[in-house]
Amino acid sequence: MKRFIETLKNIYKIEDLRFRIGTTLFLLLIYRLGSFVSLPGIDPAQLQNLENQTSDGLLGLINMFSGGAFAQASIFALGIMPYISASIVIQLMGIAVPYFQRLQKEGESGRRKINQITRYLTVIILIPQASAYLTNLHYQLPESAFAMNGLWFNIPSIVILTAGSMFVLWLGERITDKGIGNGISLIIMIGIIARLPMAVVQEFGSRINGGGLVMFLIEFVVLFVVFMASIALVQGTRRIPVQYAKRIVGNKQYGGVRQYIPLKVNAAGVMPIIFAQAIMMVPITIVGVANSENLRGVAAALSNITGFWYNFTQFLLVVAFTYFYTAITINPTQMAEDMKKNGGFIPGVKPGKRTVEFLDTVMSRITLPGSIFLGLITILPAFAMMAGISQSFAYFYGGTSLLILVGVVLDTLQQIESHLLMRHYDGLMKSGRIKGRPGGGM
Secondary structure (H helix, E strand, O other): OHHHHHHHHHHHHOHHHHHHHHHHHHHHHHHHHHOOOEOOOEOHHHOHHHHHHOOOHHHHHHHHHOOOOOOOOEOOOOOOHHHHHHHHHHHHHHHHOHHHHHHHHOOHHHHHHHHHHHHHHHHHHHHHHHHHHHHHHHHHOOHHHEOOOOHHHHHHHHHHHHHHHHHHHHHHHHHHHHOOOOHHHHHHHHHHHHHHHHHHHHHHHHHHHOOOHHHHHHHHHHHHHHHHHHHHHHHOEEEEEEEEOOEEEOOEEEOOOEEEEEEEOOOOOOHHHHHHHHHHOHHHHHHHHOOOHHHHHHHHHOOOOOOHHHHHHHHHHHHHHHHHHHHHHOOHHHHHHHHHHOOEEOOOOOOOHHHHHHHHHHHHHHHHHHHHHHHHHHHHHHHHHHOOOOHHHHHHHOHHHHHHHHHHHHHHHHHHHHHHHHOOOOOOOOOOOOOOOHHHOO
16 A cells, blocks of 8 residues: 555656646546536436446447447547447458558658548448437437427437547547547547446445345456456567677677567457457448348347347457557568567577568467457356346456456556656566557557
């Protein structure tokens, strides 16, 4: 406790860090307050049907990601997921489309262009999603809940929902630039945390009423085990030895030492889960706009979060996105070139092409079990619900929420620790450093 208090004092002494943390908390507060602002023309007192609809199923998951804004017909109801969907499309195009490949190689200017294109695509995605959301509102709420109907309500509401999501995106970018941690990831995390207290209270109440206090304690023990497994997955590494040859420059000797390259078992962090969830939310949009009964049937099968096809598809998406995100995050060719420039080599492996092949093989081998474990944690809530745990509490057993919380918290703490160590203060841990996930997320 004494060390923790001392760390808080050190954080307060650093003006830049104090400002960044304060800015982050202020912008997150704005996001949370906006989540309670309902769309103009809707009576908030008549939203009970919508809240009942989002109490379970995939809509309940969407509601959790938005911090409850979806069920409250908020101006932030669509949240940040449309932007993530747009980011997925742009990153996939970066593999197949030469124009985006050129932009990726142009450095900062190319990154700004890609970000701008991603924002435009986000707006294009938001418009049909806003229309589907309003269609669902009309279906769930009585006519008396609307002060006006028709185009006079739909068009302004589509504009407000679109602008609300873009404002949430702007808040996330400001947190990344002016605050601490990755803004988009923090916004997702704060929405999940906002649902945790109520989920615990509801689960506790249901167990007490049913005389199952022991079962409630067992659930928390299992949750703790999954929590520790999630930390192990986020921080697990495989170290590759690198030998540096001796070089003599003037009277000084360089190299001649062995170092290690830490390759993370889960180099993609929590991004595969976020990407997979963004894709799995597409069926909800299809249900809202499709007239085909066949399409509605497929969408319904992919919206049943305890069903086989939903979990099987999500598992495959997590595994695929883990490989995809690892491939765009870690470049074996660049790593091999950097080692060669610095006079380094992997013992027993020839520099150049063989080193690239060796690093690529190692990454593929350690990514496979990491991706499978990540996929299993992601679908764990379905098994928890089958075991009788309420859906709101079961979400915290899987990668949908727990792994996102672990990854984002570790990443944010790592940035805080970096600020402390740069100014010669003790870090947050006695061991020296917190291992965060690479890339900082979206």
